[in-house]
Amino acid sequence: xxxxxxxxxxxxxxxxxxxxxxxxxxxxxxxxxxxxxxxxxxxxxxxxxxxxxxxxxxxxxxxxxxxxxxxxxxxxxxxxxxxxxxxxxxxxxxxxxxxxxxxxxxxxxxxxxxxxxxxxxxxxxxxxxxxxxxxxxxxxxxxxxxxxxxxxxxxxxxxxxxxxxxxxxxxxxxxxxxxxxxxxxxxxxxxxxxxxxxxxxxxxxxxxxxxxxxxxxxxxxxxxxxxxxxxxxxxxxxxxxxxxxxxxxxxxxxxxxxxxxxxxxxxxxx
Amino acid sequence: xxxxxxxxxxxxxxxxxxxxxxxxxxxxxxxxxxxxxxxxxxxxxxxxxxxxxxxxxxxxxxxxxxxxxxxxxxxxxxxxxxxxxxxxxxxxxxxxxxxxxxxxxxxxxxxxxxxxxxxxxxxxxxxxxxxxxxxxxxxxxxxxxxxxxxxxxxxxxxxxxxxxxxxxxxxxxxxxxxxxxxxxxxxxxxxxxxxxxxxxxxxxxxxxxxxxxxxxxxxxxxxxxxxxxxxxxxxxxxxxxxxxxxxxxxxxxxxxxxxxxxxxxxxxxxxxxxxxxxxx
Ligand SMILES: Nc1ncnc2c1ncn2[C@@H]1O[C@H](COP(=O)(O)OP(=O)(O)OP(=O)(O)O)[C@@H](O)[C@H]1O
Ligand SMILES: [Mg+2]
Numbered sequence: 055x056x057x058x059x060x061x062x063x064x065x066x067x068x069x070x071x072x073x074x075x076x077x078x079x080x081x082x083x084x085x086x087x088x089x090x091x092x093x094x095x096x097x098x099x100x101x102x103x104x105x106x107x108x109x110x111x112x113x114x115x116x117x118x119x120x121x122x123x124x125x126x127x128x129x130x131x132x133x134x135x136x137x138x139x140x141x142x143x144x145x146x147x148x149x150x151x152x153x154x155x156x157x158x159x160x161x162x163x164x165x166x167x168x169x170x171x172x173x174x175x176x177x178x179x180x181x182x183x184x185x186x187x188x189x190x191x192x193x194x195x196x197x198x199x200x201x202x203x204x205x206x207x208x209x210x211x212x213x214x215x216x217x218x219x220x221x222x223x224x225x226x227x228x229x230x231x232x233x234x235x236x237x238x239x240x241x242x243x244x245x246x247x248x249x250x251x252x253x254x255x256x257x258x259x260x261x262x263x264x265x266x267x268x269x270x271x272x273x274x275x276x277x278x279x280x281x282x283x284x285x286x287x288x289x290x291x292x293x294x295x296x297x298x299x300x301x302x303x304x305x306x307x308x309x310x311x312x313x314x315x316x317x318x319x320x321x322x323x324x
Numbered sequence: 325x326x327x328x329x330x331x332x333x334x335x336x337x338x339x340x341x342x343x344x345x346x347x348x349x350x351x352x353x354x355x356x357x358x359x360x361x362x363x364x365x366x367x368x369x370x371x372x373x374x375x376x377x378x379x380x381x382x383x384x385x386x387x388x389x390x391x392x393x394x395x396x397x398x399x400x401x402x403x404x405x406x407x408x409x410x411x412x413x414x415x416x417x418x419x420x421x422x423x424x425x426x427x428x429x430x431x432x433x434x435x436x437x438x439x440x441x442x443x444x445x446x447x448x449x450x451x452x453x454x455x456x457x458x459x460x461x462x463x464x465x466x467x468x469x470x471x472x473x474x475x476x477x478x479x480x481x482x483x484x485x486x487x488x489x490x491x492x493x494x495x496x497x498x499x500x501x502x503x504x505x506x507x508x509x510x511x512x513x514x515x516x517x518x519x520x521x522x523x524x525x526x527x528x529x530x531x532x533x534x535x536x537x538x539x540x541x542x543x544x545x546x547x548x549x550x551x552x553x554x555x556x557x558x559x560x561x562x563x564x565x566x567x568x569x570x571x572x573x574x575x576x577x578x579x580x581x582x583x584x585x586x587x588x589x590x591x592x593x594x595x596x597x598x599x600x601x602x603x604x
Pocket of ligand 2: 104105106
């Protein structure tokens with residue numbers, strides 16, 4: 055297990071990560087650092103490997119090569135048991151919310167507390183209320199996930215991810231399927247967590263408005279390669295035609311659904 | 325010349341055979357991987373039922389009683405209805421045949437043996453495959469498809485410890501109980517028909533039953549119940565956890581799970597019957 059030096063402020067480091075499913079190579083040499091307390095957005099077109107990258111960072115998938123260091127621990131070779139220790143340090147909000155449908159919202163948030171702490175029922179109840187208040191959902195505490203709106207489900211999922219007071223939060227497409235106001239509300243929540251708790255957030259998203267509101271830095275993926283890491287300004291100023299096209303949503307450009315003959319050959323021979 | 329013709333024919337036949345066997349390959353591999361998967365799930369269910377909770381790996385207390393009451397108390401009405409009817413029909417059928425030979429007094433013994441050794445466990449298992457197994461696959465499958473299982477993993481909650489172990493334990497404990505109850509209800513159904521149709525008084529029905537039955541018949545039935553409970557819970561949870569491909573995939577997983585459970589239960593019933601006859 056590799057330990058990084060303590061003065062290193064990178065809470066996450068992705069180093070030369072490759073991932074293939076069978077013979078299909080999805081991520082090709084992806085590297086970038088994430089610093090403590092910043093919000094990093096992972097951008098890229100559909101099929102670019104964003105979800106795959108996220109699943110690698112949370113230890114659901116394992117890289118074919120390379121390493122992923124979270125708070126000093128390389129998780130790429132860890133057993134599921136060792137991983138469980140690291141997993142206490144981060145929370146994940148899934149695209150669908152992924153709340154347990156058989157329980158109420160407050161029971162969902164209580165679950166990690168019941169499972170991983172020795173706290174008594176009353177303390178857990180208080181903590182659940184605090185988390186619910188944080189995401190402005192106290193009024194929906196006793197409803198089931200299927201009885202609340204998509205935006206509320208996602209905020210409840212954030213509350214659950216916050217239950218064990220993690221240092222890091224991962225979000226998979228938080229804005230998918232939400233109306234613009236619900237999206238702003240979620241963005242506001244992400245920003246609040248950053249200022250009040252120095253939360254490190256990693257957000258996979260397509261929505262540029264959202265990126266402009268929350269991102270300190272962005273990582274742009276294109277067909278399994280990082281084509282840009284930098285600030286929002288770097289992104290907006292970039293001359294890369296692929297990034298320009300992503301920002302404007304043009305149909306003509308390098309990602310017109312057709313790849314160039316040279317790239318086709320490269321992919322074929324790889 | 326004819327020899328080469330023969331050789332050619334043999335070679336082409338062998339080649340065809342080889343191709344056929346190769347074509348079986350992926351299917352066979354798939355089958356083996358499923359068997360391996362179910363076996364692994366069985367081992368980890370054992371671990372998370374009996375060892376994990378003591379080592380603090382998982383907690384069972386909270387879910388165990390709801391799942392147990394679902395398997396046990398709430399399955400009891402349908403299990404007893406099926407057992408009652410099975411017992412009655414058994415008496416009707418065998419009584420009809422035995423009466424022709426003047427052996428109507430043997431009916432209770434026959435029914436008792438058939439219920440304890442065979443029909444009690446088997447009918448209970450079939451009811452539970454439909455009532456409990458299918459719902460296990462459906463619930464775990466929809467959780468799998470809805471990313472709930474992945475979410476559990478990221479919360480450092482082991483899905484087998486949290487989802488499978490309580491279901492496994494409930495079936496392991498409650499199926500034998502239901503099997504014993506099904507004996508009693510089945511005998512009651514038999515006694516009722518014996519009394520109303522064949523005029524065998526209730527007391528002599530009980531007497532003959534006790535005379536015929538030995539403890540080993542009961543133990544055999546209970547053992548079968550435990551084995552069926554294990555098989556149904558592990559197989560149906562396995563197909564739930566491995567469900568893929570949205571609602572269509574889920575529907576398919578439930579169908580495959582129910583059919584697999586049925587086949588495996590009937591097969592293992594045959595094997596167990598053979599083994600028990602040899603041992604006892
Ligand atoms: N389990 C898997 N098995 C095989 N291929 C996979 C698997 N998961 C993802 N892929 C492939 O990897 C590529 C990247 O998928 P991924 O889901 O990471 O993309 P994405 O950037 O998240 O796209 P989207 O924005 O549409 O969610 C896709 O071509 C996909 O087909
Ligand atoms: Mg995705």
